[in-house]
Amino acid sequence: MEFHILGTSSMVPTKERNVTGNALVHKGEIILFDCGEGTQRQMNIAGLNRTKVSKILISHWHGDHVAGLIGLLQTIGNSENPAPVRIFGPVGSRQFMGNLMRSVVWDTRCEIEVEELDPQGVECFFENREYRILAAPSTTGFPVWVFALRRRAGSPCLPRNLMHLV
Template identity: 30%
Template sequence: MTFRVTILGSSSASPTPKRNPSAHALNVHEQFFLVDCGEGTQKQLRSAGINPLKLNAVFITHLHGDHVFGLFGLISTMGLMGRRTPLKVYAPRPFDEILANHLHYFDAALPYQVQWHEVRTREHELLYENKVLEVWSVPLRHKIPAAGFLFREKTPPLNLLKEAIGRYGLNVAQCVAAKRGEDIPLGDGTTIPNQQLTYTPYEGRSYAYLSDTLYSAKAARLVTGVDLLYHEATFAEQDKTMARETGHSTASQAAKAALAAGARRLLIGHFSSRYKDASGLVEEARELFAETEAVVEGRSYDIPVKKTQPE
Protein backbone atom coordinates (compact mmCIF):
# COMPACT_ATOMS: atom_id res chain seq x y z
CA MET A 1 0.00 0.00 0.00
CA THR A 2 2.73 2.40 -1.05
CA PHE A 3 2.12 6.15 -1.13
CA ARG A 4 5.48 7.75 -1.88
CA VAL A 5 6.72 10.99 -3.43
CA THR A 6 10.21 11.09 -4.94
CA ILE A 7 11.79 14.47 -5.63
CA LEU A 8 13.40 14.68 -9.06
CA GLY A 9 13.86 18.46 -9.29
CA SER A 10 13.67 21.37 -6.85
CA SER A 11 15.08 24.43 -8.62
CA SER A 12 13.13 27.36 -10.00
CA ALA A 13 13.73 28.75 -13.52
CA SER A 14 17.46 28.00 -13.71
CA PRO A 15 19.04 24.65 -12.85
CA THR A 16 22.11 24.69 -10.63
CA PRO A 17 24.94 22.18 -10.13
CA LYS A 18 22.91 20.63 -7.29
CA ARG A 19 19.31 21.28 -8.33
CA ASN A 20 17.28 20.28 -11.36
CA PRO A 21 14.09 21.94 -12.62
CA SER A 22 10.75 20.90 -11.21
CA ALA A 23 9.58 17.27 -11.24
CA HIS A 24 8.09 14.86 -8.72
CA ALA A 25 7.33 11.15 -9.13
CA LEU A 26 4.43 9.68 -7.19
CA ASN A 27 3.99 5.97 -6.43
CA VAL A 28 0.48 5.00 -5.29
CA HIS A 29 0.04 1.24 -4.86
CA GLU A 30 2.84 0.69 -7.44
CA GLN A 31 1.14 2.96 -9.96
CA PHE A 32 3.44 5.75 -11.07
CA PHE A 33 2.65 9.37 -11.91
CA LEU A 34 4.86 12.30 -12.89
CA VAL A 35 4.14 15.84 -11.74
CA ASP A 36 5.88 18.44 -13.91
CA CYS A 37 8.79 17.50 -16.14
CA GLY A 38 11.64 19.99 -16.26
CA GLU A 39 14.88 19.38 -18.15
CA GLY A 40 16.77 16.29 -17.00
CA THR A 41 13.72 14.51 -15.61
CA GLN A 42 14.30 11.28 -17.52
CA LYS A 43 17.83 11.05 -16.13
CA GLN A 44 16.51 11.75 -12.64
CA LEU A 45 13.89 8.99 -13.04
CA ARG A 46 16.61 6.50 -13.87
CA SER A 47 18.75 7.67 -10.95
CA ALA A 48 15.76 7.10 -8.67
CA GLY A 49 15.24 3.59 -10.04
CA ILE A 50 11.88 4.44 -11.63
CA ASN A 51 11.26 2.89 -15.04
CA PRO A 52 9.69 5.53 -17.33
CA LEU A 53 7.65 2.82 -19.00
CA LYS A 54 5.71 2.41 -15.74
CA LEU A 55 4.35 5.96 -15.84
CA ASN A 56 0.54 5.95 -15.92
CA ALA A 57 0.11 9.68 -16.46
CA VAL A 58 1.92 13.03 -16.44
CA PHE A 59 0.47 16.17 -14.83
CA ILE A 60 1.84 19.56 -15.93
CA THR A 61 1.03 22.60 -13.81
CA HIS A 62 1.72 25.27 -16.43
CA LEU A 63 3.64 25.92 -19.62
CA HIS A 64 6.78 27.59 -18.37
CA GLY A 65 9.83 25.74 -19.66
CA ASP A 66 11.25 24.74 -16.30
CA HIS A 67 8.12 22.63 -15.77
CA VAL A 68 7.71 21.07 -19.21
CA PHE A 69 10.90 21.11 -21.35
CA GLY A 70 11.91 17.62 -20.18
CA LEU A 71 8.68 15.99 -21.33
CA PHE A 72 9.50 15.99 -25.05
CA GLY A 73 12.75 14.10 -24.62
CA LEU A 74 11.00 11.68 -22.28
CA ILE A 75 8.25 11.05 -24.85
CA SER A 76 10.89 10.20 -27.47
CA THR A 77 12.89 7.99 -25.13
CA MET A 78 9.85 5.95 -24.14
CA GLY A 79 9.26 5.31 -27.83
CA LEU A 80 12.84 4.04 -28.19
CA MET A 81 12.25 1.83 -25.14
CA GLY A 82 9.30 0.20 -26.88
CA ARG A 83 6.38 1.68 -25.02
CA ARG A 84 3.03 0.57 -26.43
CA THR A 85 0.65 1.71 -23.69
CA PRO A 86 -0.91 5.16 -24.25
CA LEU A 87 0.49 7.94 -22.07
CA LYS A 88 -2.03 10.37 -20.59
CA VAL A 89 -0.77 13.95 -20.26
CA TYR A 90 -2.81 16.50 -18.30
CA ALA A 91 -1.79 20.07 -19.09
CA PRO A 92 -3.32 23.51 -19.78
CA ARG A 93 -3.86 24.87 -23.28
CA PRO A 94 -2.13 25.37 -25.65
CA PHE A 95 -0.17 22.23 -24.81
CA ASP A 96 -2.15 20.45 -27.52
CA GLU A 97 -0.57 22.71 -30.15
CA ILE A 98 2.92 22.29 -28.70
CA LEU A 99 2.53 18.51 -28.55
CA ALA A 100 1.24 18.33 -32.13
CA ASN A 101 4.31 20.21 -33.36
CA HIS A 102 6.66 17.98 -31.42
CA LEU A 103 5.05 14.82 -32.74
CA HIS A 104 5.07 16.19 -36.30
CA TYR A 105 8.75 17.12 -36.34
CA PHE A 106 10.33 14.59 -33.98
CA ASP A 107 8.06 11.64 -33.21
CA ALA A 108 5.79 11.07 -36.20
CA ALA A 109 6.34 7.30 -35.92
CA LEU A 110 5.92 7.05 -32.16
CA PRO A 111 4.80 3.48 -31.31
CA TYR A 112 2.29 4.62 -28.67
CA GLN A 113 -0.30 7.35 -28.25
CA VAL A 114 0.19 10.51 -26.21
CA GLN A 115 -3.30 11.41 -25.03
CA TRP A 116 -3.66 15.06 -24.01
CA HIS A 117 -6.33 16.04 -21.48
CA GLU A 118 -6.97 19.72 -20.83
CA VAL A 119 -6.45 21.14 -17.34
CA ARG A 120 -8.80 24.10 -16.94
CA THR A 121 -6.77 26.23 -14.58
CA ARG A 122 -9.71 28.15 -13.11
CA GLU A 123 -11.60 25.00 -12.17
CA HIS A 124 -11.34 22.59 -9.25
CA GLU A 125 -12.33 19.38 -10.95
CA LEU A 126 -11.69 15.66 -11.01
CA LEU A 127 -9.10 14.96 -13.72
CA TYR A 128 -8.20 11.31 -13.23
CA GLU A 129 -9.65 8.37 -11.36
CA ASN A 130 -8.98 4.68 -10.96
CA LYS A 131 -9.74 2.06 -8.30
CA VAL A 132 -7.40 3.52 -5.68
CA LEU A 133 -6.85 7.19 -6.57
CA GLU A 134 -8.44 10.49 -7.52
CA VAL A 135 -6.53 13.47 -8.94
CA TRP A 136 -8.08 16.95 -8.67
CA SER A 137 -6.97 20.24 -10.19
CA VAL A 138 -6.36 23.19 -7.86
CA PRO A 139 -6.41 26.72 -9.36
CA LEU A 140 -3.21 28.67 -8.66
CA ARG A 141 -2.17 32.34 -8.93
CA HIS A 142 0.78 32.69 -11.30
CA LYS A 143 1.80 34.96 -14.18
CA ILE A 144 0.29 32.54 -16.68
CA PRO A 145 -2.58 30.05 -16.23
CA ALA A 146 -1.50 27.40 -13.74
CA ALA A 147 -3.01 24.65 -11.62
CA GLY A 148 -1.77 22.50 -8.80
CA PHE A 149 -2.86 18.93 -8.18
CA LEU A 150 -4.37 17.04 -5.27
CA PHE A 151 -3.75 13.29 -5.25
CA ARG A 152 -6.21 11.58 -2.93
CA GLU A 153 -6.26 7.89 -2.14
CA LYS A 154 -9.75 6.44 -2.14
CA THR A 155 -11.25 4.98 1.01
CA PRO A 156 -10.33 1.27 0.94
CA PRO A 157 -12.98 -1.48 0.81
CA LEU A 158 -14.65 -2.41 4.09
CA ASN A 159 -13.31 -5.27 6.19
CA LEU A 160 -15.60 -7.68 8.02
CA LEU A 161 -15.45 -7.95 11.79
CA LYS A 162 -14.60 -11.60 12.28
CA GLU A 163 -16.57 -11.90 15.49
CA ALA A 164 -19.69 -10.55 13.77
CA ILE A 165 -19.68 -13.39 11.25
CA GLY A 166 -20.05 -16.01 14.00
CA ARG A 167 -22.28 -13.91 16.21
CA TYR A 168 -24.93 -13.45 13.53
CA GLY A 169 -24.29 -16.65 11.58
CA LEU A 170 -23.66 -14.78 8.32
CA ASN A 171 -23.49 -16.79 5.12
CA VAL A 172 -21.26 -16.00 2.13
CA ALA A 173 -23.87 -13.87 0.35
CA GLN A 174 -24.50 -11.82 3.50
CA CYS A 175 -20.76 -11.30 4.00
CA VAL A 176 -20.38 -10.05 0.43
CA ALA A 177 -23.35 -7.69 0.89
CA ALA A 178 -21.91 -6.37 4.15
CA LYS A 179 -18.59 -5.62 2.46
CA ARG A 180 -20.55 -3.58 -0.10
CA GLY A 181 -21.77 -1.44 2.80
CA GLU A 182 -25.27 -2.88 3.09
CA ASP A 183 -27.26 -3.49 6.28
CA ILE A 184 -28.01 -7.20 6.67
CA PRO A 185 -31.53 -8.60 7.38
CA LEU A 186 -31.60 -11.81 9.43
CA GLY A 187 -34.07 -14.67 9.35
CA ASP A 188 -35.74 -13.55 12.60
CA GLY A 189 -36.80 -10.25 11.03
CA THR A 190 -34.10 -8.07 12.59
CA THR A 191 -31.66 -6.01 10.54
CA ILE A 192 -28.03 -5.53 11.55
CA PRO A 193 -26.61 -2.07 10.74
CA ASN A 194 -23.51 -2.25 8.58
CA GLN A 195 -21.34 -0.42 11.12
CA GLN A 196 -21.80 -3.36 13.48
CA LEU A 197 -20.42 -5.75 10.84
CA THR A 198 -17.56 -3.92 9.14
CA TYR A 199 -14.80 -1.37 9.59
CA THR A 200 -12.56 0.72 7.33
CA PRO A 201 -9.04 -0.77 7.55
CA TYR A 202 -7.18 2.52 7.07
CA GLU A 203 -7.73 6.15 6.17
CA GLY A 204 -7.13 7.38 2.63
CA ARG A 205 -3.94 9.42 2.23
CA SER A 206 -3.28 12.59 0.22
CA TYR A 207 -0.55 14.67 -1.38
CA ALA A 208 -0.88 18.15 -2.90
CA TYR A 209 1.50 19.91 -5.27
CA LEU A 210 1.15 23.72 -5.33
CA SER A 211 3.71 25.34 -7.63
CA ASP A 212 4.08 27.97 -9.14
CA THR A 213 1.85 30.38 -7.25
CA LEU A 214 1.39 33.40 -5.08
CA TYR A 215 -0.18 32.63 -1.71
CA SER A 216 -3.74 31.46 -2.32
CA ALA A 217 -6.27 31.03 0.48
CA LYS A 218 -8.54 29.27 -2.03
CA ALA A 219 -5.89 26.72 -2.95
CA ALA A 220 -5.19 26.06 0.74
CA ARG A 221 -8.89 25.51 1.36
CA LEU A 222 -9.18 23.09 -1.55
CA VAL A 223 -6.47 20.84 -0.07
CA THR A 224 -7.75 20.99 3.51
CA GLY A 225 -6.46 18.16 5.68
CA VAL A 226 -3.78 17.07 3.21
CA ASP A 227 -1.18 14.68 4.64
CA LEU A 228 1.77 15.97 2.62
CA LEU A 229 1.78 19.42 1.05
CA TYR A 230 4.45 20.48 -1.41
CA HIS A 231 4.39 24.25 -1.79
CA GLU A 232 6.80 26.39 -3.71
CA ALA A 233 9.04 28.68 -1.65
CA THR A 234 11.01 30.42 -4.35
CA PHE A 235 12.05 33.38 -2.20
CA ALA A 236 12.80 34.41 1.36
CA GLU A 237 10.49 36.90 3.03
CA GLN A 238 13.07 39.68 2.57
CA ASP A 239 12.52 39.26 -1.19
CA LYS A 240 8.72 39.25 -1.01
CA THR A 241 8.44 42.14 -3.48
CA MET A 242 10.24 40.08 -6.09
CA ALA A 243 8.05 37.10 -5.21
CA ARG A 244 4.91 39.14 -5.83
CA GLU A 245 6.22 40.59 -9.09
CA THR A 246 7.13 37.17 -10.48
CA GLY A 247 4.05 35.30 -9.25
CA HIS A 248 5.81 33.24 -6.60
CA SER A 249 5.67 32.62 -2.84
CA THR A 250 8.06 33.13 0.02
CA ALA A 251 8.85 30.42 2.55
CA SER A 252 6.65 32.20 5.10
CA GLN A 253 3.76 32.23 2.65
CA ALA A 254 4.21 28.51 1.98
CA ALA A 255 3.98 27.94 5.73
CA LYS A 256 0.89 30.16 5.88
CA ALA A 257 -0.71 27.96 3.21
CA ALA A 258 0.14 24.79 5.14
CA LEU A 259 -1.34 26.27 8.29
CA ALA A 260 -4.51 27.37 6.49
CA ALA A 261 -4.87 23.92 4.91
CA GLY A 262 -4.37 22.05 8.17
CA ALA A 263 -1.64 20.05 6.46
CA ARG A 264 0.23 17.42 8.45
CA ARG A 265 3.62 18.00 6.78
CA LEU A 266 5.04 20.68 4.48
CA LEU A 267 7.75 20.23 1.88
CA ILE A 268 9.13 23.40 0.31
CA GLY A 269 11.01 23.65 -2.97
CA HIS A 270 11.30 25.49 -6.31
CA PHE A 271 14.16 27.45 -4.78
CA SER A 272 15.66 30.46 -6.53
CA SER A 273 19.27 29.94 -7.58
CA ARG A 274 20.20 32.96 -5.44
CA TYR A 275 19.92 30.70 -2.36
CA LYS A 276 22.78 28.25 -2.24
CA ASP A 277 21.48 26.77 1.01
CA ALA A 278 17.79 26.26 1.80
CA SER A 279 18.26 26.16 5.58
CA GLY A 280 17.30 29.82 5.98
CA LEU A 281 14.07 29.24 4.06
CA VAL A 282 13.25 26.27 6.27
CA GLU A 283 13.86 28.29 9.43
CA GLU A 284 11.62 31.04 8.09
CA ALA A 285 8.79 28.59 7.33
CA ARG A 286 9.12 26.79 10.67
CA GLU A 287 8.36 30.00 12.52
CA LEU A 288 4.77 29.47 11.34
CA PHE A 289 4.63 25.74 10.58
CA ALA A 290 6.95 23.47 12.54
CA GLU A 291 6.57 20.37 10.35
CA THR A 292 8.47 21.87 7.41
CA GLU A 293 11.30 20.33 5.40
CA ALA A 294 13.23 21.46 2.35
CA VAL A 295 13.04 18.83 -0.36
CA VAL A 296 16.20 16.91 -1.19
CA GLU A 297 16.54 15.69 -4.76
CA GLY A 298 16.59 11.92 -5.02
CA ARG A 299 14.92 11.51 -1.64
CA SER A 300 11.56 9.80 -1.26
CA TYR A 301 8.91 10.85 1.24
CA ASP A 302 6.46 8.18 2.36
CA ILE A 303 3.01 8.84 3.72
CA PRO A 304 2.48 5.98 6.18
CA VAL A 305 -0.72 4.00 6.43
CA LYS A 306 -3.04 5.30 9.16
CA LYS A 307 -4.78 2.15 10.33
CA THR A 308 -8.17 2.39 11.99
CA GLN A 309 -9.20 0.20 14.87
CA PRO A 310 -12.33 -1.94 14.46
CA GLU A 311 -15.02 -1.05 16.96
Protein backbone atom coordinates in the same frame (compact mmCIF):
# COMPACT_ATOMS: atom_id res chain seq x y z
CA MET B 1 2.54 4.89 -2.71
CA GLU B 2 5.93 6.50 -3.03
CA PHE B 3 6.57 10.15 -3.80
CA HIS B 4 9.89 11.09 -5.40
CA ILE B 5 11.05 14.69 -5.62
CA LEU B 6 13.04 14.74 -8.86
CA GLY B 7 13.70 18.46 -9.10
CA THR B 8 12.98 21.63 -7.16
CA SER B 9 15.13 24.22 -8.93
CA SER B 10 13.16 26.86 -10.72
CA MET B 11 14.23 27.58 -14.32
CA VAL B 12 17.95 26.87 -13.94
CA PRO B 13 19.39 23.52 -12.86
CA THR B 14 22.23 23.67 -10.36
CA LYS B 15 24.88 21.13 -9.39
CA GLU B 16 22.65 20.00 -6.54
CA ARG B 17 19.16 20.51 -7.93
CA ASN B 18 17.33 19.59 -11.13
CA VAL B 19 14.47 21.67 -12.55
CA THR B 20 10.86 20.83 -11.80
CA GLY B 21 9.66 17.25 -11.68
CA ASN B 22 8.02 14.90 -9.19
CA ALA B 23 6.94 11.29 -9.49
CA LEU B 24 4.25 9.36 -7.67
CA VAL B 25 4.64 5.58 -7.86
CA HIS B 26 1.62 3.41 -7.14
CA LYS B 27 1.33 -0.29 -7.96
CA GLY B 28 3.83 -0.12 -10.81
CA GLU B 29 2.31 3.02 -12.34
CA ILE B 30 4.18 6.33 -12.37
CA ILE B 31 2.42 9.68 -12.43
CA LEU B 32 4.71 12.63 -13.19
CA PHE B 33 3.97 16.11 -11.94
CA ASP B 34 5.76 18.25 -14.58
CA CYS B 35 8.68 16.99 -16.65
CA GLY B 36 11.52 19.48 -16.70
CA GLU B 37 14.87 19.01 -18.41
CA GLY B 38 16.78 16.11 -16.86
CA THR B 39 13.72 14.32 -15.46
CA GLN B 40 14.72 11.04 -17.13
CA ARG B 41 18.15 11.17 -15.52
CA GLN B 42 16.64 11.91 -12.12
CA MET B 43 14.27 8.96 -12.57
CA ASN B 44 17.27 6.74 -13.32
CA ILE B 45 19.03 7.92 -10.16
CA ALA B 46 15.86 7.23 -8.15
CA GLY B 47 15.60 3.74 -9.64
CA LEU B 48 12.31 4.48 -11.41
CA ASN B 49 11.37 2.69 -14.64
CA ARG B 50 10.64 5.48 -17.13
CA THR B 51 8.49 3.20 -19.27
CA LYS B 52 5.98 2.91 -16.41
CA VAL B 53 4.91 6.57 -16.74
CA SER B 54 1.19 6.50 -17.50
CA LYS B 55 0.16 10.08 -16.71
CA ILE B 56 2.00 13.39 -16.91
CA LEU B 57 0.40 16.39 -15.21
CA ILE B 58 1.61 19.72 -16.61
CA SER B 59 1.11 22.72 -14.34
CA HIS B 60 1.99 25.19 -17.13
CA TRP B 61 4.05 25.35 -20.31
CA HIS B 62 7.19 27.17 -19.20
CA GLY B 63 10.28 25.34 -20.44
CA ASP B 64 11.51 24.40 -16.98
CA HIS B 65 8.31 22.36 -16.51
CA VAL B 66 8.16 20.62 -19.92
CA ALA B 67 11.62 20.52 -21.55
CA GLY B 68 12.02 16.83 -20.67
CA LEU B 69 8.80 15.70 -22.38
CA ILE B 70 10.11 14.85 -25.85
CA GLY B 71 13.01 12.72 -24.63
CA LEU B 72 10.86 10.89 -22.09
CA LEU B 73 8.06 10.18 -24.56
CA GLN B 74 10.55 8.91 -27.13
CA THR B 75 12.13 6.65 -24.50
CA ILE B 76 8.71 5.26 -23.61
CA GLY B 77 7.70 4.91 -27.26
CA ASN B 78 10.85 3.07 -28.21
CA SER B 79 10.49 0.52 -25.42
CA GLU B 80 9.39 -3.02 -26.23
CA ASN B 81 5.65 -2.68 -25.53
CA PRO B 82 4.90 1.00 -24.92
CA ALA B 83 1.79 1.74 -22.92
CA PRO B 84 -0.32 4.82 -23.70
CA VAL B 85 0.56 8.04 -21.90
CA ARG B 86 -2.07 10.57 -20.86
CA ILE B 87 -0.95 14.17 -20.56
CA PHE B 88 -3.12 16.56 -18.57
CA GLY B 89 -2.45 20.28 -18.83
CA PRO B 90 -4.01 23.71 -19.21
CA VAL B 91 -5.99 24.84 -22.24
CA GLY B 92 -3.60 24.99 -25.18
CA SER B 93 -1.80 21.77 -24.23
CA ARG B 94 -2.81 19.98 -27.45
CA GLN B 95 -1.31 22.77 -29.53
CA PHE B 96 1.86 22.89 -27.42
CA MET B 97 2.32 19.11 -27.67
CA GLY B 98 1.72 19.25 -31.42
CA ASN B 99 4.36 21.97 -31.73
CA LEU B 100 6.84 19.92 -29.69
CA MET B 101 6.23 16.79 -31.75
CA ARG B 102 6.65 18.71 -35.03
CA SER B 103 9.92 20.22 -33.80
CA VAL B 104 11.77 16.87 -33.83
CA VAL B 105 11.88 13.73 -35.93
CA TRP B 106 9.08 11.84 -34.20
CA ASP B 107 9.66 8.13 -34.64
CA THR B 108 7.94 6.46 -31.73
CA ARG B 109 5.13 4.02 -31.11
CA CYS B 110 3.93 5.81 -28.00
CA GLU B 111 0.21 6.55 -28.02
CA ILE B 112 -0.28 9.98 -26.47
CA GLU B 113 -3.58 11.40 -25.32
CA VAL B 114 -3.66 15.07 -24.33
CA GLU B 115 -6.46 16.32 -22.11
CA GLU B 116 -6.88 20.03 -21.52
CA LEU B 117 -8.00 21.17 -18.09
CA ASP B 118 -9.91 24.34 -17.36
CA PRO B 119 -11.08 24.04 -13.76
CA GLN B 120 -13.16 26.88 -12.38
CA GLY B 121 -12.32 25.83 -8.84
CA VAL B 122 -11.08 22.59 -7.36
CA GLU B 123 -12.20 19.87 -9.77
CA CYS B 124 -11.54 16.15 -10.03
CA PHE B 125 -10.32 15.21 -13.51
CA PHE B 126 -9.25 11.61 -12.89
CA GLU B 127 -10.33 8.96 -10.43
CA ASN B 128 -10.21 5.25 -9.86
CA ARG B 129 -10.97 2.99 -6.89
CA GLU B 130 -7.86 4.04 -4.99
CA TYR B 131 -7.29 7.73 -5.65
CA ARG B 132 -8.57 10.92 -7.24
CA ILE B 133 -6.52 13.63 -8.91
CA LEU B 134 -7.75 17.19 -8.54
CA ALA B 135 -6.74 20.41 -10.28
CA ALA B 136 -7.31 24.03 -9.36
CA PRO B 137 -6.21 27.29 -10.98
CA SER B 138 -3.38 29.24 -9.42
CA THR B 139 -3.49 33.00 -8.98
CA THR B 140 -0.46 33.81 -11.16
CA GLY B 141 -2.37 35.63 -13.91
CA PHE B 142 -1.75 33.01 -16.62
CA PRO B 143 -2.92 29.40 -16.83
CA VAL B 144 -1.09 27.52 -14.07
CA TRP B 145 -2.69 24.54 -12.38
CA VAL B 146 -1.98 23.10 -8.97
CA PHE B 147 -2.62 19.41 -8.48
CA ALA B 148 -3.58 17.24 -5.53
CA LEU B 149 -3.85 13.51 -5.28
CA ARG B 150 -6.33 12.24 -2.73
CA ARG B 151 -6.31 8.60 -1.84
CA ARG B 152 -9.57 6.91 -1.04
CA ALA B 153 -10.24 5.41 2.39
CA GLY B 154 -8.47 2.11 2.89
CA SER B 155 -5.78 2.76 0.28
CA PRO B 156 -2.35 2.24 1.90
CA CYS B 157 -0.09 5.26 2.12
CA LEU B 158 2.67 5.02 4.70
CA PRO B 159 4.87 7.98 5.70
CA ARG B 160 7.97 5.78 5.33
CA ASN B 161 7.27 5.68 1.59
CA LEU B 162 8.00 9.37 1.14
CA MET B 163 11.21 9.38 -0.90
CA HIS B 164 13.38 12.42 -1.57
CA LEU B 165 15.76 12.98 -4.43
CA VAL B 166 16.91 16.52 -4.94
